[in-house]
Amino acid sequence: xxxxxxxxxxxxxxxxxxxxxxxxxxxxxxxxxxxxxxxxxxxxxxxxxxxxxxxxxxxxxxxxxxxxxxxxxxxxxxxxxxxxxxxxxxxxxxxxxxxxxxxxxxxxxxxxx
Amino acid sequence: xxxxxxxxxxxxxxxxxxxxxxxxxxxxxxxxxxxxxxxxxxxxxxxxxxxxxxxxxxxxxxxxxxxxxxxxxxxxxxxxxxxxxxxxxxxxxxxxxxxxxxxxxxxxxxxxxxxx
Numbered sequence: 001x002x003x004x005x006x007x008x009x010x011x012x013x014x015x016x017x018x019x020x021x022x023x024x025x026x027x028x029x030x031x032x033x034x035x036x037x038x039x040x041x042x043x044x045x046x047x048x049x050x051x052x053x054x055x056x057x058x059x060x061x062x063x064x065x066x067x068x069x070x071x072x073x074x075x076x077x078x079x080x081x082x083x084x085x086x087x088x089x090x091x092x093x094x095x096x097x098x099x100x101x102x103x104x105x106x107x108x109x110x111x112x113x
Numbered sequence: 114x115x116x117x118x119x120x121x122x123x124x125x126x127x128x129x130x131x132x133x134x135x136x137x138x139x140x141x142x143x144x145x146x147x148x149x150x151x152x153x154x155x156x157x158x159x160x161x162x163x164x165x166x167x168x169x170x171x172x173x174x175x176x177x178x179x180x181x182x183x184x185x186x187x188x189x190x191x192x193x194x195x196x197x198x199x200x201x202x203x204x205x206x207x208x209x210x211x212x213x214x215x216x217x218x219x220x221x222x223x224x225x226x227x228x229x
Contacts, residue, residue: 045216056215
């Protein structure tokens with residue numbers, strides 16, 4: 001069984017550009033979560049989605065960040081007009097049920113120049 | 114809100130030493146507790162979990178017991194190996210009935226270094 005897949009693994013953007021991070025959950029999992037890991041810090045929850053719905057975005061920055069999980073295709077985390085402070089590792093996780101253990105992808109490491 | 118506190122690292126031990134990484138939590142209701150491990154350049158892997166008081170999670174020689182009275186979930190291993198070198202994260206999630214965020218709440222991580 002394939003685990004959680006994320007791409008790209010590494011992404012370099014210049015300030016002001018857009019970053020799109022993709023996540024394919026474990027087959028059969030309909031719950032997707034995004035986390036951000038800043039240098040020297042733990043992971044911080046950003047958003048929780050089910051198919052076509054955002055359920056909890058309490059950890060998402062109010063501006064420039066958005067997420068979707070369409071009926072078909074991967075979940076997308078989109079960061080518009082990136083700034084240097086957005087440089088971090090972004091991890092996606094999926095679970096078969098809400099409030100259950102989560103399975104993590106390898107992460108996308110975003111570098112903003 | 115929910116929070117997890119774990120000992121700061123790095124923790125440096127010799128091979129075959131006994132390991133303890135402390136973890137305490139504050140949470141609404143009765144959370145499920147987890148230890149995740151992150152190897153360099155990789156994502157997080159679930160190491161073990163416990164879902165109710167006095168449960169003991171175990172995997173690959175690692176153990177942790179859910180202590181409700183002390184709100185702790187300390188990670189232990191009797192004899193560490195060089196291959197155990199990694200960053201270890203303690204985490205919690207509150208149950209559906211307990212409210213709280215839908216994502217995991219993580220500690221800051223403990224970097225473990227095992228020397229041969």
